[in-house]
Amino acid sequence: MSRFWVKKVEGMKPYVPGEQPESRSVVKLNTNEHALEPSNSVMAAIARVQADQLRRYPDPLAIDLRKAIADSEGLSAAQVFVGNGSDEVLAHSWSAYLLGRTVQTLDTTYGFYPVWADLYDSQLIEVPLQRDFSVDIAALCDSPHPVVLANPNAPTGIALSVGEIESLVNSNCDRLVIIDEAYHGFGADTAAQLVDQHDNLIVSRSLSKSHALAGMRVGYALANTELIDGLNRIKDSFNSYPLDAIAQAAGAAAMRDHAWFEQSADLVIRSREVMRQGLIEQGFEVLPSSANFLFVRHAQISGKTIFEALRAQDVIVRRWDKPRIAEWLRVSVGTLEQTAHLLNAVSEALLEEP
Numbered sequence: 454m455s456r457f458w459v460k461k462v463e464g465m466k467p468y469v470p471g472e473q474p475e476s477r478s479v480v481k482l483n484t485n486e487h488a489l490e491p492s493n494s495v496m497a498a499i500a501r502v503q504a505d506q507l508r509r510y511p512d513p514l515a516i517d518l519r520k521a522i523a524d525s526e527g528l529s530a531a532q533v534f535v536g537n538g539s540d541e542v543l544a545h546s547w548s549a550y551l552l553g554r555t556v557q558t559l560d561t562t563y564g565f566y567p568v569w570a571d572l573y574d575s576q577l578i579e580v581p582l583q584r585d586f587s588v589d590i591a592a593l594c595d596s597p598h599p600v601v602l603a604n605p606n607a608p609t610g611i612a613l614s615v616g617e618i619e620s621l622v623n624s625n626c627d628r629l630v631i632i633d634e635a636y637h638g639f640g641a642d643t644a645a646q647l648v649d650q651h652d653n654l655i656v657s658r659s660l661s662k663s664h665a666l667a668g669m670r671v672g673y674a675l676a677n678t679e680l681i682d683g684l685n686r687i688k689d690s691f692n693s694y695p696l697d698a699i700a701q702a703a704g705a706a707a708m709r710d711h712a713w714f715e716q717s718a719d720l721v722i723r724s725r726e727v728m729r730q731g732l733i734e735q736g737f738e739v740l741p742s743s744a745n746f747l748f749v750r751h752a753q754i755s756g757k758t759i760f761e762a763l764r765a766q767d768v769i770v771r772r773w774d775k776p777r778i779a780e781w782l783r784v785s786v787g788t789l790e791q792t793a794h795l796l797n798a799v800s801e802a803l804l805e806e807p
């Protein structure tokens with residue numbers, strides 16, 4: 454704490470991301486990075502970046518990247534906004550559309566939403582998930598306030614259908630709905646095709662999980678052109694060049710490599726199923742997941758005990774000390790080899806318990 458801190462900084466409770474350990478020997482299943490490395494076409498695009506591109510400022514409009522995104526979604530580039538990770542896209546969306554407003558989200562969801570609510574002086578209504586962790590769509594529809602929803606939800610992995618999202622969007626045309634599709638591509642429906650018909654919807658995406666580019670920081674929003682214009686006003690009042698030349702090249706190559714996207718998603722989904730079966734066999738309850746992670750709870754042994762026993766064996770998963778989910782662990786879906794390692798460590802951990 455410095456005496457120069459303004460009051461706002463004093464009161465902040467920043468988001469705490471999952472641990473990024475130095476050691477490469479740990480089995481890292483705590484931040485939902487993709488199980489595979491990015492496609493060769495992405496690495497080739499990065500290698501093609503010229504020194505002169507680094508000497509110059511990057512394209513402030515990121516035209517080529519936005520075209521690549523628009524083409525893969527059947528939209529126009531004017532319906533696409535890009536940012537330095539979807540966290541930045543979501544923060545700008547909050548600042549353009551939710552600043553000072555009352556906002557609905559869920560009581561168990563992405564931990565950054567309360568941080569932005571605080572940063573942008575919003576009142577947050579945290580609508581409780583139902584007992585089975587499904588989303589109470591009717592409750593969200595009933596209230597006039599804008600909605601921020603992760604779909605699939607995190608950390609549960611449970612997804613709403615596009616029909617359910619559409620009913621929420623249609624329930625009140627004067628209310629903005631922001632759908633955070635950070636886990637797009639692992640089996641959930643997307644609301645992307647709704648943005649053409651609905652001017653009260655923003656769909657946010659990330660290349661961090663779906664395209665194995667967490668280290669590159671590329672995220673985007675899909676929405677009607679007026680909503681995109683508002684995001685551009687915020688961006689150009691903050692940083693005209695949020696995406697560097699390398700990230701723009703890598704992101705565009707990733708968006709154009711549809712074969713990699715489909716094949717790697719298939720592999721993650723198969724690996725998720727192996728992990729699910731293995732954990733069920735060892736006495737875990739596993740929520741249905743449409744993401745690249747599983748949310749699990751053991752019938753007898755506490756979440757904290759298992760978390761610590763895994764940590765002692767260099768297997769890192771994620772756990773939150775929050776009353777509703779304290780017994781639960783979120784485990785990222787890794788390679789089949791990592792899954793075998795995890796299941797081994799789990800059986801060791803369970804053996805130690807009486």
Ligand SMILES: *Cc1c(COP(=O)(O)O)cnc(C)c1O
Binds near residue numbers: 539603658661
């Ligand atoms: C990972 C994640 C993000 C942030 O993704 P980045 O593009 O890496 O900033 C946003 N929302 C949810 C729900 C996430 O899990």
